[in-house]
Amino acid sequence: MENLYYRERNLKEVKTQIKKVIDYNGKTGILLKENIFFPGGGGQISDSGYITGVDKNNNEIKVKVINVLEDLKFGIVVLIENIGEIDIDAPVKCTVDWDRREDGMQQHTGQHVLSGCFFKIFQRNTKGLHIGKELSQLDIEGEFTDDMVKEIEEYANNIIQEGIDIKNYIIDDELRKKNITRRPLPDTKEEIRVLEIPNLDINACCGVHCYNTRDLRMIKIKRFYRHKGSTRFEYLVGQRAVKYVLERENVFERVLNNFNCDEKNIENAIHNLNNKKDELYEKNRYSSLKYIELFSNEIINSSKINKDNIYIVYKIFEGEKNWLLADIAKYITENYKAIVLFANKADGFVDIKLQASKKLTKEHKYINLGEDFKNKSKLVDAKGGGSAFMAQGMCENQKNIDNFLDSIYHIYIEK
Ligand SMILES: [Zn+2]
Structure with a gap:
């Protein structure tokens, strides 16, 4: 039976x-x-x-x-x-369970349509396939461009639109000899079932296929990427494809509303926004550099030097941005022979930053900010540490922070 x-x-x-x-x-x-x-x-x-x-x-x-x-x-x-x-x-x-069966038939038959399209248009063979619970994968030999993939997707959906009757039959001995299939038949004495989508694909297959390409409703290639010398395509067919496209459409609608424009102008709007962002970035970078330069020079001008002509820069800030202080410390140590001793009082604690250039610490072996931090940390119960040219940390003791910086300042100003 x-x-x-x-x-x-x-x-x-x-x-x-x-x-x-x-x-x-x-x-x-x-x-x-x-x-x-x-x-x-x-x-x-x-x-x-x-x-x-x-x-x-x-x-x-x-x-x-x-x-x-x-x-x-x-x-x-x-x-x-x-x-x-x-x-x-x-x-x-x-x-x-018809939902499950129909979904399986659609994903599977869709794979035949795609494999047929890849071969018909680009003469590329299918290397592997996996039909998954949420999406399916098809491995096709060679590399593909976006335009090639778009062409395949359009062609496959035209095949659906054409409503081609899909033939499924057991091959007889006569046909077996004729090599009618795209790929060689399996070497077996048992009956072989063939799937035929006229003018597109004919192959041996034991799956259960849809009756007509229109039953597939839609094929969507979700994404593609290089995989083990082939290209892997993730695709959706039927209800899965329709659901995916409609959900994406909803996301797109929200994006359009955010930009307050329609689909014709969205790419232009994103392009303009990116240009604006780049322009603002450049302006901001320029202004920041100018500001850091001016501020650094002002600090240097009010700082004293030791006998080695090293500026000992000592400053306590109130609620300043730490990234700005880091940039200033970097600028000063890169552009002057200087040792920077910064503290920044925030809400309930103090950030501490001691910095010199690597070059300066090599030329003057007595500079070791990590050691200084460690030795003086008990004055304010500071946590942190670092190397000879850079030390940082924090403490909760705001009252004694000037004692802490003073004691390090005196080490270097009196050298
Ligand atoms: Zn099949």
Whole structure:
């Protein structure tokens, strides 16, 4: 008996008889007189669904199908949770989880359409495929540009629009000899099923396919990237594609509202915004540099030098931005022979920054700011530390912070 899932691919429900209940590796398996459940194949997932029967008192009992598989000895085995009280001599109703089946058929048939398009337009072969729960992957040989992918997507959706009848049949001996398929047939004595989308693709495949390309509704290539010498395409078909595109449309709508413009002007609006951002960045950078330069020079002018002509720069700030002080310390130490001793009082604590240039610490071995920080830290209970040319940390003691900086200042001004 031919399995119903091949003969009537859109059949969702059938009434039949249980032939036998078996123990299948510790699970309950049933063999059906006529089977509607697809065991999976050609990369497509197996069916799930329900079997509804009656008990001896004619009460309805519904059990879930947990898996369907093809066994060499038994044929198609439908695994269920438990046969329970079901009267196995009475007829049962088999119901396919149609959302799952239709989704599987769409993703799978969509893959044939895409593989056919890739070969027809660019003579590229399919290297691998994976049909996933959320999205599917197709590996195609070679590299692709955005324009090539756009062409494939458009072509595939035109194939859907054309409403081409999809043929599915068992190949006879005559046809076997003729090599009608795009890729070589499997070397087997068993019957081979062929899928044919006229003028696009013809290949051996044991999956369950849609009847017409229009059943696919839409094919969307979500993204593509290089993968192991091929290109991997993530794609969606049918309801998945429609849902994805509509959700994206909603996001796009929000973006347009944010920019207060329509789809014709959005790219221009983003371009203008980027230009504005670059311009502001440049202006800001210029002004900051000017400010840091002026401020640094002012600090230097009010600082004293030691006998080695090193400026000992000592300043306590109130609530200043630490990034600004870091830039100023950097500017001073890069442009002057200077040792910078900064403190910045914030809410309840003080940030401390001691800095010189690496070059200066090499020329004058007595400069070791890390050591100084460590030695004087107990004056204010400071936490932190650093190297010879840079030390930083913080303390909560705002009262004694000038004592702390003073003591380090005196080390260097009196050298
Ligand atoms: Zn197939």
